[in-house]
Amino acid sequence: MVVGRSSASRALGTAMLYAAVLGYVVFALFPLFWTLKISVTPTRLLYGHGIPLWPAITTLGNYVKVLAESDFPHYFLNSVIVSVSTGLVVTAIASSAGYALSRFRFRGKGAVAFALLLTQTFPLVMVIPPIYRIFGALHLTDSLRGLIVIYTAFNIPFATFLMQSFFDGVPRDLEEAAMVDGCTRLQALRRVVLPLTLPGMGATIGFVFTAAWSELLFALMLINDDSAKTFAVGLLDFIGKFAVDWGEMMAASVLGLVPACLFFALLQRYLVAGLTAGAVKG
Amino acid sequence: MTRSATAGVAREPAAGRRPRAVRRRAGAALEPWLYLAPALTVLMVVLLVPLGFGIAYSLRHFTAFGSRYVGLDQYRRMLSDPILGQALLNTLWWTGASVVLQFGFGLGLALLLNHNFAGRRLVQAVVFLPWAVPSFLAGLTWAWLFNPVIGPIPHWLTAIGLQKTPTDILAEPGIALWGPIIANVWFGIPFFAITLLAALKAIPAELYEAAAVDGAGVVQRFARLTLPFLAPTIAITVMLRTIWIATFADLIFVMTGGGPAGATETVATYVYVTAFSTLDKGYASAVSVLLLALLILYAVGLIRMRRRLLAMA
Numbered sequence: 001m002v003v004g005r006s007s008a009s010r011a012l013g014t015a016m017l018y019a020a021v022l023g024y025v026v027f028a029l030f031p032l033f034w035t036l037k038i039s040v041t042p043t044r045l046l047y048g049h050g051i052p053l054w055p056a057i058t059t060l061g062n063y064v065k066v067l068a069e070s071d072f073p074h075y076f077l078n079s080v081i082v083s084v085s086t087g088l089v090v091t092a093i094a095s096s097a098g099y100a101l102s103r104f105r106f107r108g109k110g111a112v113a114f115a116l117l118l119t120q121t122f123p124l125v126m127v128i129p130p131i132y133r134i135f136g137a138l139h140l141t142d143s144l145r146g147l148i149v150i151y152t153a154f155n156i157p158f159a160t161f162l163m164q165s166f167f168d169g170v171p172r173d174l175e176e177a178a179m180v181d182g183c184t185r186l187q188a189l190r191r192v193v194l195p196l197t198l199p200g201m202g203a204t205i206g207f208v209f210t211a212a213w214s215e216l217l218f219a220l221m222l223i224n225d226d227s228a229k230t231f232a233v234g235l236l237d238f239i240g241k242f243a244v245d246w247g248e249m250m251a252a253s254v255l256g257l258v259p260a261c262l263f264f265a266l267l268q269r270y271l272v273a274g275l276t277a278g279a280v281k282g
Numbered sequence: 283m284t285r286s287a288t289a290g291v292a293r294e295p296a297a298g299r300r301p302r303a304v305r306r307r308a309g310a311a312l313e314p315w316l317y318l319a320p321a322l323t324v325l326m327v328v329l330l331v332p333l334g335f336g337i338a339y340s341l342r343h344f345t346a347f348g349s350r351y352v353g354l355d356q357y358r359r360m361l362s363d364p365i366l367g368q369a370l371l372n373t374l375w376w377t378g379a380s381v382v383l384q385f386g387f388g389l390g391l392a393l394l395l396n397h398n399f400a401g402r403r404l405v406q407a408v409v410f411l412p413w414a415v416p417s418f419l420a421g422l423t424w425a426w427l428f429n430p431v432i433g434p435i436p437h438w439l440t441a442i443g444l445q446k447t448p449t450d451i452l453a454e455p456g457i458a459l460w461g462p463i464i465a466n467v468w469f470g471i472p473f474f475a476i477t478l479l480a481a482l483k484a485i486p487a488e489l490y491e492a493a494a495v496d497g498a499g500v501v502q503r504f505a506r507l508t509l510p511f512l513a514p515t516i517a518i519t520v521m522l523r524t525i526w527i528a529t530f531a532d533l534i535f536v537m538t539g540g541g542p543a544g545a546t547e548t549v550a551t552y553v554y555v556t557a558f559s560t561l562d563k564g565y566a567s568a569v570s571v572l573l574l575a576l577l578i579l580y581a582v583g584l585i586r587m588r589r590r591l592l593a594m595a
Contacts, residue, residue: 017397021405024391024471028409031423031468038432051434093320100317107311112318119329121522123529123577125553126570129563130335131328153328156321214416216532221558232418236536239422246432253419264414268407272480275473 032257039063039250046246062251071226072252075234080259082144082230083212086151087205090159093152095201098163099189103172116157124154125217132221142225150222151212159204165273166200167193203270206263213260231256339567349564356568365544366552366569373548375459377528380466384527385520387467388474393508395475396482413472421536424465428452452538455545462534462546466527474519481515482508521584525577549573 038046039062041055066072101113131150132141140146170193178188216232223233235252238245267274340356342349360366395406412420428450430436436448452461485508493503531550534540540547540555547555549569557566 024409096317097321100314104314106314121525125550127332129557129567130332216418260414
């Protein structure tokens with residue numbers, strides 16, 4: 001009797017577990033699915049056909065138009081240049097800083113770590129008015145270089161904590177053994193520590209790439225010239241200008257999701273490290 | 283062991299002639315700062331200096347032709363700014379509702395993923411995906427879902443009788459803020475789920491076995507074992523996340539631009555729109571100084587409360 005009841009309640013528990021899991025999966029995927037659906041729906045089927053889960057006819061015409069007839073390929077290229085450059089520059093600078101925080105004990109270390117944490121909680125909208133004026137004076141508006149500079153600053157603190165955690169993961173005994181064998185500290189760093197932190201550097205580049213790829217507000221403020229527009233700015237302008245071309249807009253959005261999803265797949269293993277390092281980055 | 287090893291590395295051996303040893307010690311003291319220098323320089327030049335400028339701007343009035351010193355005039359102007367009052371209230375709603383819902387659903391998801399079930403790894407990859415979606419795309423996607431022309435949500439709301447005809451909730455002042463909040467919950471669940479799941483995995487399984495042997499039920503085990511173990515993670519993630527969401531302007535900017543009629547304006551979007559669209563950099567700076575002050579107050583209050591709770595315990 002007792003056994004029967006507990007197995008029944010266990011079955012009920014399992015059913016509830018799967019129902020809850022299904023709920024989360026649907027909630028996570030539905031918005032993306034809907035964007036994909038509209039992007040392959042022919043425009044004439046968009047109106048007056050209700051809201052079917054999948055259109056009767058699908059088309060890739062929207063993608064062809066976005067890739068062949070619009071400025072989006074150019075915007076994508078700009079975003080790739082900005083995001084890759086920011087990823088590389090930040091990772092180089094943050095590796096150096098993360099190494100210092102991981103391997104040295106020195107006066108002021110606590111203060112540096114605290115200051116880095118503080119910049120993470122700092123409302124970035126605060127620097128919008130001054131950055132706009134300063135960058136204007138330095139001719140850094142309407143240029144990809146300006147975006148790289150500002151994104152580099154935004155991402156250094158979080159990337160430094162991330163790199164510090166990767167350096168912490170390399171046992172000190174290894175480099176000390178190399179130094180006992182006659183290597184200088186730099187040689188030990190180059191031959192022993194760096195090869196072991198390469199995957200971590202790759203992950204840091206990925207996190208920074210994703211952050212730079214996603215940034216909108218500063219890009220929108222600093223870029224007016226069509227030749228320097230990033231994907232985010234291009235998409236928002238597109239909405240302003242061609243407010244009703246839903247299919248093309250969604251096709252462009254789906255294309256913009258591709259690099260983010262690719263990096264997400266590659267970064268899965270490092271998500272915990274990444275989120276705890278930059279607890280505020282989202 | 284590694285501790286003592288560090289000390290060995292950081293402290294130079296006393297051997298060798300004295301001046302050289304001193305020089306080497308000075309060099310060793312400088313070394314970490316050399317590694318930190320590029321990072322600190324960039325942060326100084328690109329964040330700290332503009333921050334100083336921003337505070338100075340808050341005391342100046344900007345026009346198309348230049349600026350002049352106005353003292354605290356713009357702070358006084360804030361007192362009688364009805365949009366700012368609304369924005370402060372909205373910021374509370376936006377932040378509170380987003381954090382509570384993100385945390386609640388994130389904790390639920392973490393607890394689910396802490397079970398073993400068929401396909402768990404695939405499910406985990408799928409439910410964490412919104413984290414990778416660029417925030418402006420998350421905002422646009424949800425704005426489209428709420429759109430009666432191409433989105434399903436207004437039709438569903440009509441079908442279950444919540445709306446008479448399909449309309450865009452983002453256009454209705456009374457409820458518009460819920461649009462960005464829902465998008466923010468979608469976007470932020472993975473953050474809490476990932477960090478809380480990592481904390482859950484760190485709880486030793488033997489403790490649960492011991493509790494089960496002692497006859498503790500599911501609810502008791504959760505309240506007496508899981509929650510106390512998660513508490514430190516919860517405290518730090520909720521605090522940092524609250525600050526982050528309070529200043530997070532992308533979703534609202536993309537979905538409603540602060541409208542209709544300021545119904546979804548938060549302090550962060552107000553700063554952005556004021557600086558960017560109306561080009562009133564002085565006033566935008568003053569409002570952003572207010573935002574910074576409120577965040578500092580919040581953090582200090584929280585730290586004090588924590589101290590009092592610790593003293594009571």
